Structures are given as C-alpha cells and as structure tokens.
Amino acid sequence: MPSSENKSKFLDSQEYPLAFEERNRNSPKICAICNGSTNCFHYGVPSCNGCKTFFRRCILSGKEYQCQSEECCLITKGSRCKACRFKKCIQVGMNPNAIQTSKNISKMITDVITQQKEIYKSNDKANIVDNSQYKYGSTFLDDQSSPKISPHLSLTSEITFEKTLNELLYIEYKYKLLRESLFTGHEFWGFSIDDLFLKKSTLGSVENYQKPHNWPLPMTFKYERSVFEIDENEFQVQKKKFRYCYKHWIITDAILTLDYTKSLPFFNNLPINDKKCIIKHVGASLLIAIKAFYSYVMNHKYIYYPDGWTPIIVHKNATNLEVEVYVETVKPLYRLMLTNEEFCLLKILIICCGVSADISNNSRKILEDAKEYYSYILFAYLQVKYGNIKGATRFADIISLITTIFLYGQKFKEFRLLLNLAIEKLDPKSSRMPLPKIVQLFMEN
C-alpha cells in the first residue's frame, strides 16, 4: 500500500496542480480501487470517476453495507460488492474530510479513520521484519569464499532488509574472528595503498587463524613517564624494556578495516581515488568505533585489545587527549548499550558520511543512496525492536553517535600526530620501522 498517499488530515500530503513538466510523471494512470484507468486524484487517491462518486455517496448516505461473500471480493470495474468496494476505498486512503458538505458526517469520518488505522496495523504486523528470526549468520558459516553483501539498493521488501542485516552481521563476525586471532596482516605491511585496495579480502580466510590460548596477556610493564615527558636516554631504556608481545593494533585494524570495506558493494565499485578520499576522511573514526565497541563488548571501561594491550595504563599521567581517545570513546557505548546489529549499521553509516568535496559527483550520489538505504534499515530494525516512539528516539541517539565518533576520530588523529612528533624528536635516526602507507592514509589530516 502506498504510504505517500496518506490517511488523516495530518497525513494529507497530496499536492494540488503541479508544474507542467512534473505533471506527466506524477499523474496517475490506474484507479487504486478498481484498476480502471484515470488521470486524476479524488479525495486524495488516484481513482476513476465511478469510484469517486461511489465513495462520496457512501459517506453522504451513511449506509453500511454487508458483504454477501467472504469480505475479500476482488474489486474491478463493474464489481457489485458495495461492502468490499467501500472497504477498498478506505484501505487505499480515501479521505472523507475532502468531501465538501454542510451535512454532519463527523461520526462517519471518525469511523473511517479508525478503520483505516486498524487496516494499517494489521498490515504492519504481517510485513515488518520479525527480529527474532535474525540468526547470527549461521547459514553462511559454510561459505568458504570471501563474503559479499548483495548490492540491492532497491528498497522494495523487508525481506531484503533482513538479508542485508544478516550479511552485515556475518561479515562483522568474520572481522571479529580475525581481529581476535594471530592475524596481523604482516604480509601486507609493505604493500602500496593501491595494491592493498586491489588484493583479495582476507575476511574469506578466517580458518587459517586462531585465537591464542594465552590471550589476554597480562599488562606487566608500565612506564613512570610518557613519551611526552622523557629525554632521549630514558626513551632508549623504555624501548629496551618494551616487549614485542602484543599485536601492532593500528596496522592490523587498518588492514582489516580496508578489507571490510571491500565487502560493501556500494564502496567497492567506486573509483579508487574516491575510495582513498573516503578512507582518509572516515578511517580514524572507523578505527575508533571498532576499538571502542569491542572494548565495551568485553566489558572494559577503556580501550582494550583482545591480546591484553591496554594503552591507557601503560604509563602514569595520561594526557587529556589520551583520556579522550582511550577512555571517553567507550562511554557513549555503555550509555546506549549498543547492540551488535546497531554497531554494524553504525559502521556503514560512518563510511557513508565520508562525503567530501573531493570525490566525484557520481560517487557522492552513490554514498548518499547508501546512506539512505542503511539508515532506513537501521530505522526499520529499531522500529520493530522498540516500537514507534522508542524506536525513533533510539534512532536519533545512534545517529548522534556518528558525529561524536567523528570528533573522537579527529582527536585520535591529533594524538597520533603528537605521538609521532614526540618519538621523532627522541629518536631522530628513526630506528623504528616506518608505518605502512595504509596507516598513513587512515591517519592523514
């Protein structure tokens, strides 16, 4: 049932005469009641002259009809079941308020509107996705190839939503498995950015990696002072003390995140330069979202990695920026108690927000369509789960989270910049290996 042709007064969005060029596009062809031909609206609904007159007479006469059959007669031109024809008029949204009369027909009108609401309610129940059906991708687990999300950007059926969300959950599941395994993407550290964009996604080969039994490792060592407070000598001492037993998380997450984006068809089909632009724009925020969510999932109050690495406690006197990046980022997730489903959609919406002036118009359009699509899925999901009102509120909360995460992303970049400057000053010969190009792309300003 078309939701744009609407019901009560508040919902009366039917416009009057349209501009010339719009007319052909917007003028109806088929009577919504009897399928006859028409080219105009009556009482808010595309309808033929006959059905118009029929509805009018029904309302004015106030008569109530009874179906002689089973209240589901097919209405065609010439149909004779008045009860079913009138019911159909209501169902498609004919507006009795549009009948101009001095006669008091208010009771009839209230009845009609109540009836309309009941019809809508029963339809909603039948159509909208039932959440309890969502399984955590169990049917996909046999799939050996790298996962892909179906590229359907048409919003025709709720089934599609369900499918899309399940696919997202499945990819996220794989992402999590790899992240919690020994996978570091070490073999790709030397790759150019272009090569990384072109290589096969690693999300397909989860089985090759496992989670070590001794994780999380204990955080046994801590420094008295941070790199911002020490001199060259102390830095050399710290370096020796540091044990390379943790994963290099910023590299791992950057590589995995890039592979994740490849499973998003709307993203993967963009020109490579636009992809780079987008990653540059949203990369840091994506990393923050991922780190924060999986810390929160493990019930940690600050950024915490599966191998036990906990940056905020590695030295005393954390700076404000460190507190923001490593502690504050987790808080909104607790406040909202974000679910897995919500997180998956949030991640995608962060990517869709990477619309910058630098990308092509075509790509921008694609991103905007994707944003529309996924935000609607999020919305539909929340409506089903929490009901109309709570659902809308929660939707607002989660959307607000996007901007918050962007802020933290920016702070993350600032922090990394300061960190790099400090280390470069302490160790000008740069005995450290340079960070992979891809991390630079994520952290560029």
Place this chain on the structure above:
Amino acid sequence: MPSSENKSKFLDSQEYPLAFEERNRNSPKICAICNGSTNCFHYGVPSCNGCKTFFRRCILSGKEYQCQSEECCLITKGSRCKACRFKKCIQVGMNPNAIQTSKNISKMITDVITQQKEIYKSNDKANIVDNSQYKYGSTFLDDQSSPKISPHLSLTSEITFEKTLNELLYIEYKYKLLRESLFTGHEFWGFSIDDLFLKKSTLGSVENYQKPHNWPLPMTFKYERSVFEIDENEFQVQKKKFRYCYKHWIITDAILTLDYTKSLPFFNNLPINDKKCIIKHVGASLLIAIKAFYSYVMNHKYIYYPDGWTPIIVHKNATNLEVEVYVETVKPLYRLMLTNEEFCLLKILIICCGVSADISNNSRKILEDAKEYYSYILFAYLQVKYGNIKGATRFADIISLITTIFLYGQKFKEFRLLLNLAIEKLDPKSSRMPLPKIVQLFMEN
C-alpha cells in the same frame, strides 16, 4: 554592503544549492504560511504566490470556511483545509488593508483584525502555550514525584502532533516578531538571573513593539583591524567611531530565549537550579541556532541581524574562529534547506539535550521524556512529508545537526571569551557597562 573582498572570501556560492546575487539579500526564503519557497513579501508577510492569491481571494470573496477536522491542520503547500490556511494567514499577520480594491471589504477587514487580536489574546492568556491542551504537559504538572509510566502513550493521534507543532510555530512566530522589533529587553538588563527566570514572559506583548521602517541599517563603518590586532589608542579611536545604532544582540537574544523556554511546559516546571544548569549547557548553542536560522531565512550566507548588523564584515582579517562562528554556522542550514517546522523542533531538541550530570534525576527523566516526545513528533512529521525512507534519512540529517550546533556553540563561547580578554586588556578600566548576568550564564563554560 560587504566589500567584494569579503565576498570572494566567504561567499563561495558552490557550497549552496542556490545561486546568490546581491539583490537576493534580505529577501525571505520561506513562505510563512505553507513553508513553500518564496523570495518576496505579500501583504506584509513572506509568502508564496499561492498563499498570496489565496488570502486575497478569501478576503475579496468574503466566504467563511469551516475546518472539517480540529482547526489545527498543518499547512503545507497543497494543503486543502481552507479554514486553517486562512487562519494561518491571519496568524502570521497578513494585512487585509494591503489589498487594493474599490470593493467595500471594510467589514471583512475589521473582522480579520479582531480575529488576529483574539488569537493573540487567547494564546497569551495561557502564558503562550496552553498547557492544558498538552496531555503531555499536564501529565507532569500534576504529578512530580510518583514513578511514571511513559506519558506518551496518549500521543498516538496525529491531531496532537499537529496541535503541538502549530503551537510551537506560533511561539516561534512571536519570538521572531519581537526579535525583529525595537525590543531589546533593556528594562531587564539589571535583573538577577533568578528574577529573569521568575518574571512574566515578554513573548506575550508583541504588539508593543514594531519593526522600524529604516531597518536594515546599512553597514557603513568598518575597521581596518580587529580588537585582536590593535593597541589601546586605536581601540579608543574605534570606540568613538562606533555608532550605537544596532541592537545589543547577544543580550536581546539571551533574554528572549529565556522567555521562550518559559513557554515550554516541560522546561518551566523544572527546579530553578536545574533550569540554570540546562541553560548554561545549551544556551550558546541555542543562540547559534537562532542566529544562523534567521540569517538563512533572510537569504544571508553569514550571521546577519534584522537591523543590518553583520559582525563578520565589521573588520578585515577575520580570524578562523570568527569565520566558524559567523559563516560556517549558516552553511548546514542551506545544505539541508531547513523548514520552519523542523527548526522549531530542532530548537526544543537542543534544549532536551542539556542533560548534564549536575541536574537531578527527576529533571533528567523529564528532559529525556521530552526528548522522546519531540523527536517523535519531528520523526512523524518527516515521515508524512517525505515518506518512509526519505523521512528517516532526513530525520538522521536533522539529528546530526544537533551535534554540529553544539560544536559551534562551544566555539562561540571560546570566541566570546577571547573577545572579552582582548577588550579587557585594551580597556582595563572597563568603561563599558558589564554584560547582564544572564549573558554570563549563557556564555559560561
């Protein structure tokens, strides 16, 4: 008029959907009746061609219409309720005397003016918003202490939404009238904050103030350097050059905004300390939202006040912070093409977001309930206006705007702080009158 130099710097028209020309300045963008687009005034009110013709025909025909619903239909382009559309014409102040005709329509005119007065009177008696009409408002008027079931279950009806939204539009209309009049709230500048919270709202006395005929005044004087660049001597020269012909906008807007919040039942019933907390938290953002929206409505690309005052062009070499506060703030509104209805709800949602750790649990609950209520109204409105999918997307966009505005609010505070420090340094004896306490509350950090 701004110098061409400034123009090239700030007026990058590519960022706006519409091409701007100098002559479009000061022309309105939105029809005050139906929210359609327009760029001229008719019968004293910014209005589209359709509403203009409609009002004219109503007056000339002398017909009286009857609303088939509850006399609170939302008026949009294409709305069919003649009674409510005409009522809105009157409400926003269309002037029947401006109709030029030989026909005797004097009776009709007197009627209309009487009607206008009645609308004012009836609304004002109830301290602007009639609480008793709100199931919502009255719920916690009666019952502050006992645990509550969500009071919104009663709000399933679209009629309630329409009514609430129309009331908000009406308050906003009054706010705008006062803001665009000679009203400066001068008599309250010496009031303590508590007294300001307790005094009667000025939104009830719109008739006492008028918009001066010579507005907007031209921006005739500009300084070579800003207060950040000059010494004591030059400051004294600047001071002499400055003509006090503009309103002191930050004070006016702060006082009016405070009065505005008093018309919101959910806010007005909070304990005064919590009110102060909230204003401190959201005040600067509210001011930014208001300044930016009314600049955008008048088709200006930077903050511009009804009397012609244009802070960004008062000196050369605007700082980054000034550009952010006075130019960037307006851009998102053009990007979204925000409507009046959306703005009214946005404003309230900004207030509802003033949930801080410092307010009582009870107040927090009230704010959260209000947030739920108004965000659902916004949501329902958008669903009806744009359909399911586009509606959800637009909802997301508008909600995101809240966080953006908070950011700009913070920058606004920073800017005011720097400005005060600079002036204090240049003029330590502080010959200037100290700002009213209420402005300090709005600008506190």
Place this chain on the structure above:
DNA sequence: TTAGTACAAGTTGTGCAT
C-alpha cells in the same frame, strides 16, 4: 519589489442515461 490579473489545469459536485 509587490499588487493585480488572466489562464491552465486539477478537483468536486451533479444531472442524466443506462
């Protein structure tokens, strides 16, 4: 810049033939 007007086109109401 804004008031007035002519016109095209959409929509409602109604008499009449079937």
Place this chain on the structure above:
DNA sequence: GATGCACAACTTGTACTA
C-alpha cells in the same frame, strides 16, 4: 435504486503586467 459519464462549477498556482 445503483452506477458511471459528462459537464458545470469551483479552486489553485503560475506567469505575466504594471
């Protein structure tokens, strides 16, 4: 008596003039 058609009556927004 119910139905659908044709057309009259009315409403609306736009384009244009002054």
